Amino acid sequence: xxxxxxxxxxxxxxxxxxxxxxxxxxxxxxxxxxxxxxxxxxxxxxxxxxxxxxxxxxxxxxxxxxxxxxxxxxxxxxxxxxxxxxxxxxxxxxxxxxxxxxxxxxxxxxxxxxxxxxxxxxxxxxxxxxxxxxxxxxxxxxxxxxxxxxxxxxxxxxxxxxxxxxxxxxxxxxxxxxxxxxxxxxxxxxxxxxxxxxxxxxxxxxxxxxxxxxxxxxxxxxxxxxxxxxxxxxxxxxxxxxxxxxxxxxxxxxxxxxxxxxxxxxxxxxxxxxxxxxxxxxxxxxxxxxxxxxxxxxxxxxxxxxxxxxxxxxxxxxxxxxxxxxxxxxxxxxxxxxxxxxxxxxxxxxxxxxxxxxxxxxxxxxxxxxxxxxxxxxxxxxxxxxxxxxxxxxxxxxxxxxxxxx
Numbered sequence: 001x002x003x004x005x006x007x008x009x010x011x012x013x014x015x016x017x018x019x020x021x022x023x024x025x026x027x028x029x030x031x032x033x034x035x036x037x038x039x040x041x042x043x044x045x046x047x048x049x050x051x052x053x054x055x056x057x058x059x060x061x062x063x064x065x066x067x068x069x070x071x072x073x074x075x076x077x078x079x080x081x082x083x084x085x086x087x088x089x090x091x092x093x094x095x096x097x098x099x100x101x102x103x104x105x106x107x108x109x110x111x112x113x114x115x116x117x118x119x120x121x122x123x124x125x126x127x128x129x130x131x132x133x134x135x136x137x138x139x140x141x142x143x144x145x146x147x148x149x150x151x152x153x154x155x156x157x158x159x160x161x162x163x164x165x166x167x168x169x170x171x172x173x174x175x176x177x178x179x180x181x182x183x184x185x186x187x188x189x190x191x192x193x194x195x196x197x198x199x200x201x202x203x204x205x206x207x208x209x210x211x212x213x214x215x216x217x218x219x220x221x222x223x224x225x226x227x228x229x230x231x232x233x234x235x236x237x238x239x240x241x242x243x244x245x246x247x248x249x250x251x252x253x254x255x256x257x258x259x260x261x262x263x264x265x266x267x268x269x270x271x272x273x274x275x276x277x278x279x280x281x282x283x284x285x286x287x288x289x290x291x292x293x294x295x296x297x298x299x300x301x302x303x304x305x306x307x308x309x310x311x312x313x314x315x316x317x318x319x320x321x322x323x324x325x326x327x328x329x330x331x332x333x334x335x336x337x338x339x340x341x342x343x344x345x346x347x348x349x350x351x352x353x354x355x356x357x358x359x360x361x362x363x364x365x366x367x368x369x370x371x372x373x374x375x376x377x378x379x380x381x382x383x384x385x386x387x388x389x390x391x392x393x394x395x396x397x398x399x400x401x402x403x404x405x406x
Contacts, residue, residue: 280353
């Protein structure tokens with residue numbers, strides 16, 4: 001049967017779209033109305049024909065975003081809680097997914113379940129979309145018969161993780177944008193503005209003040225070598241990020257990042273919040289603690305944290321507590337270690353970890369806000385000194401000439 005692409009509105013009036021396998025346009029129309037979707041008759045068309053023909057370019061297709069997975073998880077939890085069979089729920093969600101790549105992933109998961117596999121088996125086939133944390137928690141949910149509860153916890157976990165990532169991006173992007181603006185303005189002055197002044201001053205026939213001469217020499221150097229200067233800058237940045245993407249680079253640079261002023265403190269707080277939130281969610285969902293710690297280490301995003309968590313895992317496997325290895329860590333503060341110890345001794349480790357995560361997520365918010373307040377005057381001062389210095393140095397000969405005339 002042909003596949004039709006459709007658009008319409010759901011019961012809440014929100015625009016939705018998807019694909020549906022049917023015999024005719026009328027069959028699509030009837031099937032959508034049965035799902036309480038009001039279809040747009042003009043937007044129902046057979047897939048792969050006319051303007052709807054798909055052109056797949058390797059590496060250029062749509063990617064599955066974390067937001068897509070969060071929305072799917074929440075909707076899936078609601079459907080399972082309402083009593084819908086797994087296959088039917090996956091079928092509906094795959095047809096309603098707006099992202100084509102994610103639509104294909106969900107179809108693949110549905111096919112695995114249809115052929116007798118578990119939901120976790122289907123999800124594990126797409127590790128780039130569903131990580132070890134997601135798959136292991138689904139396994140625990142299927143084994144414990146609480147799949148809807150686990151899906152709800154996963155959605156909360158992913159939303160918290162996305163929020164933390166946004167905070168980190170804000171912390172990194174803000175100063176980068178200001179510094180980039182300063183570099184661009186300085187480059188424009190050196191390449192276009194100062195040569196005009198230099199041409200004007202060449203007619204004076206007198207020695208220029210030292211600051212003015214230094215700025216003109218710098219301008220001449222930048223104009224003559226701008227291609228090499230900017231090429232080297234971008235080349236070094238590219239090499240840096242390439243090195244950072246390797247295991248060797250992470251081993252070398254992650255400890256350095258933790259020692260950076262301001263940023264290092266934020267990185268530590270993010271690491272603690274992510275670790276405690278993930279571990280608490282997994283333990284409360286029934287994932288064995290050794291498996292949970294292994295996944296937390298892999299998803300920590302920092303080699304120092306990964307090493308420390310793996311040490312804690314080894315300690316637990318030997319019948320010890322995780323307090324001792326974590327207390328030797330440069331990331332986990334004594335307060336966090338003490339609270340984890342209390343949680344272990346009272347049997348309420350998952351609840352204690354969630355409280356720590358809540359506290360440190362608030363700490364990340366406060367740290368980012370404080371960093372903005374600290375960086376703003378520093379950047380203004382930097383721009384004032386650099387750009388103001390260039391401008392003043394260009395006006396020095398004019399001031400000097402004015403004093404002579406006077």
